[in-house]
Amino acid sequence: MTCTLGIDIGTFESKGVLVDAKGRVIAEARHPHEMIVPRPGWAEHRADEDWWHDFVHITQSLLDRSGIDPNDIAAVAASAIGPCMLPVDASGRPLMNGVLYGVDTRATREIEDLTAQIGADTILDRCGNALTSQSVGPKILWLKRNHPEVFAETAKILTSTSYLTWRLTGEYVIDHYTAANFSPLYDVETLDWTRDLAPGIVDLGKLPRLLWSTEIAGRVTARAARETGLAEGTPVTCGTIDAAAEAVSVGVRGAGDMMLMYGSTIFIIQLTESRVRDPRLWYAPWLFPGQHASMAGLATSGTLTHWFRDTFARDLPRGEAFVTLAREAATSPPGANGLLLLPYFSGERTPIHDPRAKGAFFGLNLTHDRGDMYRALIEGIAMGTAHVTETYAEAGAAPSRILAVGGGTKNPIWLQATSDFTGLPQIVCEKTLGASYGDAFLAAVAVGRAKPDDIGAWNPALRTVSADPAPVHARHYALFRKLYEQTKDIAAELDGEE
Structure with a gap:
């Protein structure tokens, strides 16, 4: 039997699923965690304890429950809450808790300053989005202004999925869908990081390499294999934000x-x-x-x-x-x-x-x-x-x-x-398993075991709620x-x- 593994890290709970080549669920598992609210308007997770620990725990649970040989897993895909802001040092060690998506409003001043500096029309035209609490760029600027000692030690700025992919493969990557939330650092017309809108935020070399979500980012390293129970060399996709994987999961x-x-x-x-x-x-x-x-x-x-x-x-x-x-x-x-x-x-x-x-x-x-x-x-x-x-x-x-x-x-x-x-x-x-099921499907697409339109057969409509x-x-x-x-x-x- 060959299958694919999908794992999603949510705000309060992480979920994982093993799926066979026809989309049938072999095993599923979940693990809870908490959202940290240090003060009003802030929202955080711990990268190791909440993101990576959940990934390891769920993977091991799925392998135990299913009896699947890790070598029979054709590919792995992860998704997670996003967009988040996580600074890591040169060894990939988190330097602080991950700052969560739009529910965290700590960078309100930075949003206002950058909008005034660049211009709302320019931001919307080049980045596709007005700057809001969902934008990662202002949160990086908040870090630079408020914790310069942490910023000075920062080698990379990651998001939640990027961190998981790095722990699995040693590669720092991010998909274009997630990167578009890094306004004003991503240009939606050139599909690339941009230097000219706000050069004072961060050196672009500190941002992950851009890929499409179903591109293979790398393979499970020996260390990650020991920690998770996965087979060394298993392909790992770039991954994406949980909501995108959830959308895929229902067609x-x-x-x-x-x-x-x-x-x-x-x-x-x-x-x-x-x-x-x-x-x-x-x-x-x-x-x-x-x-x-x-x-x-x-x-x-x-x-x-x-x-x-x-x-x-x-x-x-x-x-x-x-x-x-x-x-x-x-x-x-x-x-x-x-x-x-x-x-x-x-x-x-x-x-x-x-x-x-x-x-x-x-x-x-x-x-x-x-x-x-x-x-x-x-x-x-x-x-x-x-x-x-x-x-x-x-x-x-x-x-x-x-x-x-x-x-x-x-x-x-x-x-x-x-x-x-x-x-x-x-x-x-x-x-209705959600993002983890979408991840498993995207993993199958990434290694040629499914086509994007196959999701309709994997997960057909059940009922309609009428207004x-x-x-x-x-x-x-x-x-x-x-x-x-x-x-x-x-x-x-x-x-x-x-």
């Missing part, structure tokens, strides 16, 4: 296809015929040459459900809490008995790009219970998602079909609320939009007190 492969990922954040990827130029959305070259992707993401989604569980459901057994909360939310009607939630608990990414935005429950009265609050939380995330899909339509890129994936697809209230507020149906595929909006959905969405506009100045003033 996003042509223009008009949109992935809606229900994870620690809501993340959206839509393939388009040509580059979408809109400062409210992100752009990147897709995983294969000649294809284009337009992205969006909320700052807190699944993370917000974890916060609610840990804050308001401490009385519930941890393993049963989400099931119980969903059951309680089902007793609350659409509209949550007049309760609104702004889900901006870590600021917000698309489409408002406001790192100073604040979360809020609005409309509370003495009749509301936990079920109403959890329903309002789910609907607040759904309305944030509707704001994004509305933005795509305004940008001339309305989706032709939506494929839903991620842990939130197991919550029928969340799925239905999203369709009801967006007015759009969602397809749920047979397998069934009621008047309350339109009314609450309008109030949701109004509530942010009328409170954003207060939120910014509160931000100045932190």
Whole structure:
């Protein structure tokens, strides 16, 4: 038997899967970790303990459970949360915790300074994206300004997937899709690092080598083989960001296809015929040459459900809490008995790009219970998602079909609320394993054991969630939009007190 291995490192949990040549799952494994929040607006992971340790643990678990001979693994592909910022020294040792993606808003000043220095129009034209909390370039500048002693020792700036690939192969690489998030250091027209926009951020020699995600970055080294149990010499792909692998896993492969990922954040990827130029959305070259992707993401989604569980459901057994909360939310009607939630608990990414935005429950009265609050939380995330899909339509890129994936697809209230507020149906595929399954497929593509269009046979559609909006959905969405506009100045003033 020959198979491929895919492993994904998420915000709160890592997952891995072994898949045979027809896409059948041989074994799967997962391992939890925590997101570190040292102060408001910051979000971090430990590169060794959270990223590499999880990769090793999951690989060993999969080999043990499956009984597969490591020599029968044709290729390995990894994905991870991104884009992240991790400085390492000349030996590849992490010099600090990895700074996470857009949920980390520490570089707000650097975003403002670079935008003023370069010009918003120039950045959008050359980099494809306005500078936001999702951009890695400002975070590198933050490191240079605030920790010059660490910056001086830095030999490479990596992201999460780059670090895993280096641990496996000894090669410092990054795929073009991920690199596009390093604005203003990556030019989407030349598909290369750029020196002229902001030469004062970092020497480009400290950035990884650019590859396409299915190119072979290297092979498993002897040291990595000893640590993981993989066979020395096994091909390893360049890898990509988790959301991209997740999109692949459910069949996003042509223009008009949109992935809606229900994870620690809501993340959206839509393939388009040509580059979408809109400062409210992100752009990147897709995983294969000649294809284009337009992205969006909320700052807190699944993370917000974890916060609610840990804050308001401490009385519930941890393993049963989400099931119980969903059951309680089902007793609350659409509209949550007049309760609104702004889900901006870590600021917000698309489409408002406001790192100073604040979360809020609005409309509370003495009749509301936990079920109403959890329903309002789910609907607040759904309305944030509707704001994004509305933005795509305004940008001339309305989706032709939506494929839903991620842990939130197991919550029928969340799925239905999203369709009801967006007015759009969602397809749920047979397998909802997510990014690790997409990684295994990309590994098969990389070594010629599958073609990109084969994912439809690997993971066929299972069901469709149809939109069934009621008047309350339109009314609450309008109030949701109004509530942010009328409170954003207060939120910014509160931000100045932190």
